[in-house]
Amino acid sequence: MAKFLSRYFNAVFGLSILVVIGLVALFAPHIAPYEADRIFAGPRLSPPSAAYPFGTDALGRDMFSRVVHGARLTAYVGTIALVIGLGAGAVVGLAAGYSRTWLRGFLMRVIDLLYSFPGLLIALALVAFIGPSLENAMIAVGISTIPFFARVTYSVVIVERAKPYFDSGRVIGAGSLRLMVFYLLPNVLPALIVVGSLGFSTAILAAAGLSFLGLGAQPPAPEWGALLADGRSYMTNAPWLMIFPGLSIFLVVLAFNLVGDAMSEHFDPRQRWKR
Amino acid sequence: MTQAVLEVRGIVKHFQTRGGAIARAVNGVSFDLAKGETLGLIGESGCGKSTLARVLARLDTPDTGEVLLDGNDIGRIGNRAMKPIRRRIQMIFQDAVSSLNPRATAGAAVAEPLKLHRVVPRNKVKDRVAELFEAVGLPVGLMSRYPHEMSGGQCQRLSIARAISLDPDIIIADEAVSALDVSIKAQVINLLMDVQTRLGLSYVFITHDMALVGVLSHRIAVMYLGRFVEVGDADAIIRRPMHPYSQALIAASPIPDPDRPRTQALPIKGELPSPIKPPSGCTFHPRCPLAQARCKSEVPELRTTGEARQVACHFA
Amino acid sequence: MGQVFETHNVAAHDQVLKAVDLSVSFQSGNSNAVAVDHVSFGVARGEMLALVGESGCGKSTAALALLGLLRSPPARVEGRILLAGRSILGLPPADLQQIRGKSIAMIFQQPMTSLNPVLTIERQLTESTMAHESITRSEAISRARDALELVGISSPETRLRQYPHQLSGGMRQRVMIAMAMACRPSVLVADEPTTALDVTMQAQILSLIKGLKRDFGVATILITHDLGVVAENADRVAVMYAGRIVEQAGTSELFRAPAHPYTRGLIAAVPRLDGVPIGSAQTRRLQEIPGSVPQAGPSVPGCPFAPRCPLASDRCRSMRPMEVAIAPEHLVSCWEYAA
Structure with a gap:
């Protein structure tokens, strides 16, 4: 057990953070002393204290309660964005990698085109088009990550498709759908799980970024990016308004990256060998 | 000779390389394969034998030429029409472990073709899988193993089980035993020959190992740069090769007998030229000890010389 | 298992490179895999010794150990390695570096x-x-x-x-x-030098190596799985199975009178061009060795070939056979030949 811990310390550490944050999100109403948007729960702009561990904001809202409730929103944002990005990206990448006809060229050129714009720019444009809201921000972030996931999926599928087991499936007469779902998909899944866990943190960061710009979560929703944005005006005299949401984002992103790295090492035998 | 089950007529398959050059992998190959017969296809890497195998197994389509199965051309038919024909032509690959889906158990790998083609009713699939395991000498207990948990020999047995589950007429074996250890190789070769006798299969057995091809084929085709240079009865070719290339291949094959008097090998120079820029005339002429001026300009036809032997050489 | 087997080789004193009671094991977690299990062999000036065996028999590991190329840990190398009479096992990396390339050189399968x-x-x-x-x-x-x-x-x-x-x-x-x-170099170790090559190229490369051996007196260790290559090139052969040398003899002696059941099985299992039953329809069959090639694991108490051996008795399964000389320079580790 000690050996396991030392070997997978990063992964275990990351996973513990995720579990804690997950539990916080799940039991937010029970953990938070106040509702997220209860104004004048305490004095205005009071620094962290025993009663208000993360301090209070300009409206006297308890920051601890807001951050705790915000964990739910963050988990929600990350999940939905990931499902959209990874789901659509995997389908496009799988189809493009499988196909040997014009479809491959077409899909990949479209992906390349989208990939040549920064993801956040695409998300910004989309939100500008469909209107700012937390839901739209999630969708926009999700869509903006499709090219990335499609590219990753495509590159793995190309490798798997060239292996003899794929031909062996064709020889016994497996159809396109079967080849994609039973042959290629299970074999690209490990790679997708890895990039997915890294992508989760990207999505959270992007959504926080949009909220920070006022294009995502709208006040008074306690999404962490939005909290950062709200705290900005008080940065000098009430730094805790930015410190705690910022720290939360940092921790989640770090945790996902640690877990993602550990998984990519685990799935890549060459990396495992190095140990 | 009995009725040919597979007739191959003038197969040509060229590839475009990344630089835009044309690689003439297969350049006009014709042969017949009789029921129950093994055709050993021998040649060095890059001679086009694996491309030919892929065309025969319909993993690739030929540029021109026909692959006639019972007289019907299957060379260019669509995937849907191909599905029932897949049952009749199966293929076994060189790398046994990686030719099995890493995420499918051994049992599932054999059950898959049975279900796909409804070979047996659904409730009989399990029994049939067990029968097939037994037929290839695999313990039934391995059914829940994944390919990477099995040895190379076991994986190749599994591939054979998978191939014969569809009760095919023809199996294309592309270097099917080359990667196996000596003691395991003999087991798998014996299994292939047993299966052939039992099921009346025809094999196209592709290898670079002359001794192996001599043991298990009825006829041998020697391939060089996309063409057959000599075709004939296995025994006759091994004992009396007529094409200088066949002679060189046989002379270069090591024989595990140190006391054997060394046959004076024909000096074969250099290496297989690139199929992108094949030499003019007879493509073997730059390496051939017998080459004359004529060989540089004139392509020798594969012509019949005597009893069931075809040779493509001006001097044979 | 700490027994020492002295080689009975009469030419042993001329040997440029000599491994005495060489063992290599790999420690990973709680498991200990013995890759090379108390083997002794040597090669003389101008001689080619073939180390022959199937995958995982330890032939390549033994060669890497000779050159001090195994990382330790996880590898543990024990025994003695003598280069021109000087022990080189356990020398500092800088000295080994000097020896490699200058005195011992190696060529690999994948150039x-x-x-x-x-x-x-x-x-x-x-x-x-x-x-x-x-x-x-x-x-x-x-x-x-x-x-x-x-x-x-x-x-x-x-x-x-x-x-x-x-x-x-x-x-x-x-x-x-x-x-x-x-x-x-005085010693050349060639690890499957022609396995990735075609037969015509293989013949050219092997004749090149043989020429170097002849012209420069290089002591050559040829590692291969191909008995044909062994027969046509080597002067002496050591057959390895599951980390042990089961038989050692001059090439012609080994092929003429193979003694160990494994060697006999191996020679019989190879399809050969000059074999009698070529193309004789369905009567052809190769001799097979039943069972499968063992995985590296802890050292077994008895003979490692016993599970696949047609002659195996209880003694074979429980006690390690001694290496005995059944003819000059012909050593076998099999209970069949024990006095």
Whole structure:
């Protein structure tokens, strides 16, 4: 057990953070002393204290309660964005990698085109088009990550498709759908799980970024990016308004990256060998 | 000779390389394969034998030429029409472990073709899988193993089980035993020959190992740069090769007998030229000890010389 | 299992490189895998010894151990390795570095992966000579040119300026041999040097190695799984199975009178061109050895071949057979031959 811990310390550490944050999100109403948007729960702009561990904001809202409730929103944002990005990206990448006809060229050129714009720019444009809201921000972030996931999926599928087991499936007469779902998909899944866990943190960061710009979560929703944005005006005299949401984002992103790295090492035998 | 089950007529398959050059992998190959017969296809890497195998197994389509199965051309038919024909032509690959889906158990790998083609009713699939395991000498207990948990020999047995589950007429074996250890190789070769006798299969057995091809084929085709240079009865070719290339291949094959008097090998120079820029005339002429001026300009036809032997050489 | 088996080889005192009671094990977690299990062999000047066996029998590991190329840990090398009478096992890395290339050189199965893809042939050939001997760059280059000529590469001037990917497989293997021979080593270890090559190229490379052995008296260890290659090239053979040498003899003696059941099975299992039943329809059958090649694991108490052996008795399963000489220079580890 000690050996396991030392070997997978990063992964275990990351996973513990995720579990804690997950539990916080799940039991937010029970953990938070106040509702997220209860104004004048305490004095205005009071620094962290025993009663208000993360301090209070300009409206006297308890920051601890807001951050705790915000964990739910963050988990929600990350999940939905990931499902959209990874789901659509995997389908496009799988189809493009499988196909040997014009479809491959077409899909990949479209992906390349989208990939040549920064993801956040695409998300910004989309939100500008469909209107700012937390839901739209999630969708926009999700869509903006499709090219990335499609590219990753495509590159793995190309490798798997060239292996003899794929031909062996064709020889016994497996159809396109079967080849994609039973042959290629299970074999690209490990790679997708890895990039997915890294992508989760990207999505959270992007959504926080949009909220920070006022294009995502709208006040008074306690999404962490939005909290950062709200705290900005008080940065000098009430730094805790930015410190705690910022720290939360940092921790989640770090945790996902640690877990993602550990998984990519685990799935890549060459990396495992190095140990 | 009995009725040919597979007739191959003038197969040509060229590839475009990344630089835009044309690689003439297969350049006009014709042969017949009789029921129950093994055709050993021998040649060095890059001679086009694996491309030919892929065309025969319909993993690739030929540029021109026909692959006639019972007289019907299957060379260019669509995937849907191909599905029932897949049952009749199966293929076994060189790398046994990686030719099995890493995420499918051994049992599932054999059950898959049975279900796909409804070979047996659904409730009989399990029994049939067990029968097939037994037929290839695999313990039934391995059914829940994944390919990477099995040895190379076991994986190749599994591939054979998978191939014969569809009760095919023809199996294309592309270097099917080359990667196996000596003691395991003999087991798998014996299994292939047993299966052939039992099921009346025809094999196209592709290898670079002359001794192996001599043991298990009825006829041998020697391939060089996309063409057959000599075709004939296995025994006759091994004992009396007529094409200088066949002679060189046989002379270069090591024989595990140190006391054997060394046959004076024909000096074969250099290496297989690139199929992108094949030499003019007879493509073997730059390496051939017998080459004359004529060989540089004139392509020798594969012509019949005597009893069931075809040779493509001006001097044979 | 700490028994020491002395070689009964009469030529043993002439041997340039000698492994005595060599063992290699790999420790990983709680499991200990014995890859090489108390083997003794040696090779004399101008002699070619073939280490033959199937995958995982320890033949390559033994060779890597000879050159001090195994990382330790996880590898644990025990026994004695003598180069010209001097023990080289456990020497500091810098000394081993000096010995490798200068006294012992090695060529590998995959010439592409052993050559540096971003350096020209010239750089790779001059590097080791300049590292081991105090010579000028131009001397090193002219040496490199000679080395390429030595291994039968025509137009060495052109080849020197090329990169590995511009050469064919056979050419790369020749370059590897040229590199290995650059400092005129006394021992050459060739690990499956022709396995990745076609037969016509294999014949060319093997005759090149044989020529070097003859002309320069290089003691050569040829590691291979191909009995045909052994028969046509080696002077002596050591057959390995599951980390042990089960039989050692002169090549002609070994093929004429194989003694160990494994050796006999192996020779019988090889399809051969001069074999009697060629193409005789459905009566052809190869001799097979039942069972499968064992995985590396802890050392077994008895004979490792016992589970596959037709002659195995209880004694074979429980006690390790002694190495006995059944003829001059013919050693067998099998209870059948124990007195």
